[in-house]
Each structure stands twice: as structure tokens, then as C-alpha cells.
Amino acid sequence: MITQHRANKLETLAKLLAKTWFYCDWKWETPNERVMEMLMRELGYYPFTNEDEMIQHTKVDDELYKQAPQRIYGEHQIQMLEISNEEIFTQAKKEMEEWYGSDATIETDSYFRGACWYREQLKKLGSQNS
16 A cells, blocks of 8 residues: 555655646657556646646645755765775776777776776765764
């Protein structure tokens, strides 16, 4: 059984999807998208005849727009802080060899140092916001 909290989130997702579709002149291309359109039509969120109608039917809580960057950035920050130097170096080597070939020592070193610096900046930001 679906909880009211979950139902509210799904309703918000449908409204945001409707806004996205309206502004990008969306048309289905796959069977999954065809089902999505069918459901959105049943919910009354697709299609809209004009922007005023769309805005009237798809209003979501403004607080969500404020919370989203903080929540998403926070999750990204935690993931970045957990990456070890070894993982960063392995990724740096892989990326730089794809771009510059097998003799990319200087580029790998620069990439590695930059990524480590970025991780340290995120740590500093996290400690300031705690």
C-alpha cells in the first residue's frame, strides 16, 4: 500500500515532468515513453494548451526548489570525501591515458593533484557548514 508521503512525492514528480514536457515540446519515442504519456494524460498533466494552463496545474512547493541543491550537493560532497587517493589516481591514469596515450605521466599527475585539491576544498566547505 502506498503511503500518503510517497503519493505526494509521485504527484510532485508528475507535475515536474509535465513542466519539462511542456517546455521541450516533448513527443514519445519508445514504448516506455508511450506508457508515460498515457499515464500523464490520465492524470490530466498532458498535454496543456498554453503556458498559463500548465503553470496553474503544475505548481509545486517553492521550498523544494530551495532544498534540492543543498540535498544533492550534500550527497555528492559525501561521496567525494570518501574517495581514496588510490581511487583518484587510478581514475586519473585511466582518463589521461585515454586522452593522451600510455605516456601521460605529467597529465596524470596534474589530474590527480587537481582532484585531490577539489576533495580538500569540499572537506573545508563541509566543516564550515557543520
